[in-house]
Every structure is written in C-alpha cells, then in structure tokens.
Amino acid sequence: MTAHGGDTENPPVRRLSGWDADELVALAGEYGTPLYVMDRDRVRENCARLRGAFPDAEVRYAVKAHTGRAVLEAVRESGLAAECASAGEVERALAAGYDGSEVQYTAVNPPGRDLDHVVDRWRENPELTVTVGAADTVGRLRDRGFDGRLCIRANPGVGAGHHEKVRTGANAKFGVPYDEVADLAASVADEFDFVGLHAHAGSGISGEDLSNHRELVRRMGELAREVESRVGPLEFVDVGGGFGVPYREDEPPLDLESVADATREALGDVSGTLAVEPGRYVVADAGVLLARVNTVKEAADATVVGVDAGMTTLLRPAMYDAYHEIRNLSAENTEEAISATVAGPICESADVLCENRSLANPRRGAYLAVGNAGAYGYEMASTYNSRPRPAEVALDGGKARLVRRRETLTDLTELEQ
Ligand SMILES: Cc1ncc(COP(=O)(O)O)c(C=O)c1O
Ligand SMILES: N[C@@H](CCCC[NH3+])C(=O)O
The missing domain is CATH 2.40.37.10 (Lyase, Ornithine Decarboxylase; Chain A, domain 1)
Structure with missing residues (x-):
C-alpha cells in the first residue's frame, strides 16, 4: 500500500515521470505531432480503482471526458456504465457495445434533434434512461411518445470544482430547482418509469473542496427520502462525478476511499443504489x-x-x-x-x-x-x-x-x- 491508501500495483496517480520517454519519442516520430497517446491499461486501472472504492455503487463514466471508441470499449469492459450528454455521445456509447440499460442520457437544454434521436434509440433500447434538467423537457419527451425510464436532475444549490467555469451545481442552467423536484417527481411518477434522482456539483473536486461535495450529497439524500415518501422507492440516486486528479507535480492525489466513505455517510439511508459518474478520473x-x-x-x-x-x-x-x-x-x-x-x-x-x-x-x-x-x-x-x-x-x-x-x-x- 502507498501513503495514499492505494495499491502499489495500481497507484492513484500517474505523473509524466511514469511514462517512458524513449517510447513516447518513438511514437512522435512514427505518427507525427501533435499526437494524443491514450494508454488503455491505465484507463482500466483507473476504472478498477473506482470500482474498488465504490463497490456497492453504480459507476457511470461521463463520456464527455473522452469519447474515443478505444477508450469507451476499455471502460465498458471494466464494468462502468455510460453517462452521455448528447445524442452524439449516446450514439458513440451504443456503437462501442454498450447495452441500452447501461446508458444514461443527461439532457441539458436539449435541441429537438437530440430528443428525436434519443427517443428513436430508446424504442430499440427500452432500458435506456433519460435524465431531465427542466420540467419543460418532460413535455417534449411526452410529445415524442417517450414513457420510459426517467430521472430528474436537481439543482442542489451547491457547486464545486477547479474553476468557476466548471461549477455546475449552483448554476441555474443545470437541473430543476431543488424545491420543485419532489412535486415534479410526483407528477411524472404514474406516466413514466420514474427511476432516480441526479445532481452534479462540478468538475475537478479536490480534497480541499470536499465539503461542498458532501453538502451536495447530504441534500440529495434528504431529497431522495422526501421523494421516496411520496412516490415509492427509487432505483438510484446519482450524485454526479467531478473527482479531481493532481495536475501539479506536488499535488497529492484524491483519497478516493475517503471520498467514497464521505459520500455514503452524507447520503444516509435511501432505498436507491448510489450512483457516481466520474469522467476526468477515468482518463486524465x-x-x-x-x-x-x-x-x-x-x-x-x-x-x-x-x-x-x-x-x-x-x-x-x-x-x-x-x-x-x-x-x-x-x-x-x-x-x-x-x-x-x-x-x-x-x-x-x-x-x-x-x-x-x-x-x-x-x-x-x-x-x-x-x-x-x-x-x-x-x-x-x-x-x-x-x-x-x-x-x-x-x-x-x-x-x-x-x-x-x-x-x-x-x-x-x-x-x-
Ligand atoms: C452531469 C455531469 N456528470 C459528470 C461529469 C463529469 O465530471 P468529471 O469529468 O469532473 O468527473 C460532468 C462534467 O462536469 C457533468 O456535467
Ligand atoms: N472541460 C472541463 C470539465 C468540465 C466538464 C463538463 N461539465 C475541464 O477540462 O476541466
């Protein structure tokens, strides 16, 4: 074990010194520059570390971090589901072999073309889940004949992340206002297969701003209990991704086990399974x-x-x-x-x-x-x-x-x- 509680075989951080300079120079010579090099073994290690820290949770890869097929296939084979932000990402996930039941589509001000496409895909993959971030989107789905698995994204009023531009949790653009979620859930529960709640604080959460993550999860636990008391048990409560990685040479890696413990504790008792959706942590x-x-x-x-x-x-x-x-x-x-x-x-x-x-x-x-x-x-x-x-x-x-x-x-x- 390392000082950060990680496995020595699968260390929680890989810095540039962990790459073989001669091999990289050879790749640059063969394929030219600029060149992205993606190590699928490291993707698998990162997935394994996440699954190890969150053994009872569903871990969904936020596809937007890297949508390349080679990466998606490695992530799928490592047992992570796929969280997609657009029709294009849904398309890529399905093309990489994902079953519809492992695909979540998180709609953010979705263009009609995206909804048309996703609803078409849902007809072929009825287990696909659609997450709405506005009551308005529910009507647009209804108009297209969708009555499948529906999740509501809440705006939890608390954000976190490495830069103001990536803090989504308290940004009005994302999610249904926290106080309106329970009523919306009650109004959709009979018509749709209402399966869960979702929220996301932001991206690049470090050990230092873990308190915001914890507060978000606490609020989601409370909301889930209220919603469950009105509409019955939920299948999942998705508290988002955002787990940071160290970019600076002297920055310590996130202690994933503590994040997982804090998450479980803050969520409290809910009937639904905990779900998390990291992107950066899987591929950075x-x-x-x-x-x-x-x-x-x-x-x-x-x-x-x-x-x-x-x-x-x-x-x-x-x-x-x-x-x-x-x-x-x-x-x-x-x-x-x-x-x-x-x-x-x-x-x-x-x-x-x-x-x-x-x-x-x-x-x-x-x-x-x-x-x-x-x-x-x-x-x-x-x-x-x-x-x-x-x-x-x-x-x-x-x-x-x-x-x-x-x-x-x-x-x-x-x-x-
Ligand atoms: C809804 C949602 N889920 C998950 C993520 C993944 O974030 P990260 O790559 O920081 O884990 C994002 C991006 O911030 C997001 O917007
Ligand atoms: N693009 C951002 C992360 C934002 C993720 C999308 N919500 C970054 O590079 O840090």
Whole structure:
C-alpha cells in the first residue's frame, strides 16, 4: 500500500515521470505531432480503482471526458456504465457495445434533434434512461411518445470544482430547482418509469473542496427520502462525478476511499443504489499530448518555446488557466533548465501551454510531453485558425495503434458547398 491508501500495483496517480520517454519519442516520430497517446491499461486501472472504492455503487463514466471508441470499449469492459450528454455521445456509447440499460442520457437544454434521436434509440433500447434538467423537457419527451425510464436532475444549490467555469451545481442552467423536484417527481411518477434522482456539483473536486461535495450529497439524500415518501422507492440516486486528479507535480492525489466513505455517510439511508459518474478520473492520467518544438526565441523574462500544439489541441490552459505538467523528452536531465513559456501556433495571446516554467532547455526539433491530457483534451480540440485536429494512438500493453487519424487540410473544407 502507498501513503495514499492505494495499491502499489495500481497507484492513484500517474505523473509524466511514469511514462517512458524513449517510447513516447518513438511514437512522435512514427505518427507525427501533435499526437494524443491514450494508454488503455491505465484507463482500466483507473476504472478498477473506482470500482474498488465504490463497490456497492453504480459507476457511470461521463463520456464527455473522452469519447474515443478505444477508450469507451476499455471502460465498458471494466464494468462502468455510460453517462452521455448528447445524442452524439449516446450514439458513440451504443456503437462501442454498450447495452441500452447501461446508458444514461443527461439532457441539458436539449435541441429537438437530440430528443428525436434519443427517443428513436430508446424504442430499440427500452432500458435506456433519460435524465431531465427542466420540467419543460418532460413535455417534449411526452410529445415524442417517450414513457420510459426517467430521472430528474436537481439543482442542489451547491457547486464545486477547479474553476468557476466548471461549477455546475449552483448554476441555474443545470437541473430543476431543488424545491420543485419532489412535486415534479410526483407528477411524472404514474406516466413514466420514474427511476432516480441526479445532481452534479462540478468538475475537478479536490480534497480541499470536499465539503461542498458532501453538502451536495447530504441534500440529495434528504431529497431522495422526501421523494421516496411520496412516490415509492427509487432505483438510484446519482450524485454526479467531478473527482479531481493532481495536475501539479506536488499535488497529492484524491483519497478516493475517503471520498467514497464521505459520500455514503452524507447520503444516509435511501432505498436507491448510489450512483457516481466520474469522467476526468477515468482518463486524465491515461493520456499525454506530444508536441514538437519549432521555434526558440529569447524574450525579456523567459525563453519563448514555440510548439505545434496549442489551444486548438489542448484548450484547458487557455480556458481555465489550467496547469499541465510539461517535460522535454529530448533533453531529459542532460540540458540545463531554463525559464520557458511554451506557446502554440494560434493567433491568440491565450495560446500558451505554460508560462515561465522551468524546463530542460528545448532546442528546435525537441519533443515535449504534456501530462494529464487524457480528459477534456482531444474532446475540446477545434479547427480554429484552420488547424487540423491531431492524431491519436492507443496503447495496450505498451503496443501502439492509430485509433484516430490526423485531420487533413482537405477535411477542413469538406463540409463546404
Ligand atoms: C452531469 C455531469 N456528470 C459528470 C461529469 C463529469 O465530471 P468529471 O469529468 O469532473 O468527473 C460532468 C462534467 O462536469 C457533468 O456535467
Ligand atoms: N472541460 C472541463 C470539465 C468540465 C466538464 C463538463 N461539465 C475541464 O477540462 O476541466
């Protein structure tokens, strides 16, 4: 056992030092950069750790963190269900072999096209569950003939997460106002197969803001007891995901066992099964992004290191000022450290992966690795500045295969007519 209560075979954190630099350089050479590398073995380890910490709960993977088929298949084989945020994610989950009974669709201001599609899929997979975040959506489902498994997302009035922009719990956009949930549940219980309650505090919850998570779960326990007293037993109470991972080198990993204990204790007695839906925790440290240095220039207070990956490849630093570990794979410890600002090729000042970071002196042609890029990395990539999105390889037992080809300039104009 490690200091964090983890299994030494399956440590709770994998930092960049846990990746083999020579293997990564070989992959960059073979497949080109920018390149996402997803280690499916690590995905399986993360799933196993979650299942170990929450043995009696249903663990649902929040597909939005990484929707690639190779990842979804590994997650499915590891026994996690799938929580999907759109018709497209439902499609991907079913295509990756998920049974409808393991698929939850969480509707957030759902476009009619999404509802049409999901209701069509529900006809073929009647065990699929739809979660509504507004009373309004119930009517739209009814109009489409849906009378299947329905869950209500509550707005619990308490949020958490690594940045204001990812705290959903107290944001009016998400969920039915807490005080209105019980009445809505009573009004839908006869017409639909009303199965559960849902809430999500936000993303990237650390040990420090665990009190908010606990408060959310406590409120959901209370709500579940009220709803059960009015409509009978629920099948599940889903308290969301958001379990954080350490991005900084000195940040300790979340103690998942304590989170699980706190969750169970805060929920109290409910008849439904506890459900959790982590995304980041499953895939973040299973992925690295590889980039190549193309420009080195001296500026007043730092050396600017220009690379071929930027905010269109990994948006998190630009959008949330997120910190990602960066390592010069081509120099390792042989070069003196410099103060580097690593910047991408996009015409935006925000296109910076790190500022004034100590990095082994990167020369033109060097390969850099960016850690914890598996969650919300490829998923948030775009083609802004007409930059094709990167390629992706998956590793199994260290063996690589290309699972997503690099976009081409032709792909960029393909939709135009
Ligand atoms: C409804 C819902 N569930 C689960 C998640 C997964 O969050 P995370 O990747 O932080 O675990 C999110 C994203 O924040 C979400 O919006
Ligand atoms: N995209 C966010 C997480 C938000 C998840 C969606 N609710 C991040 O990279 O941290």
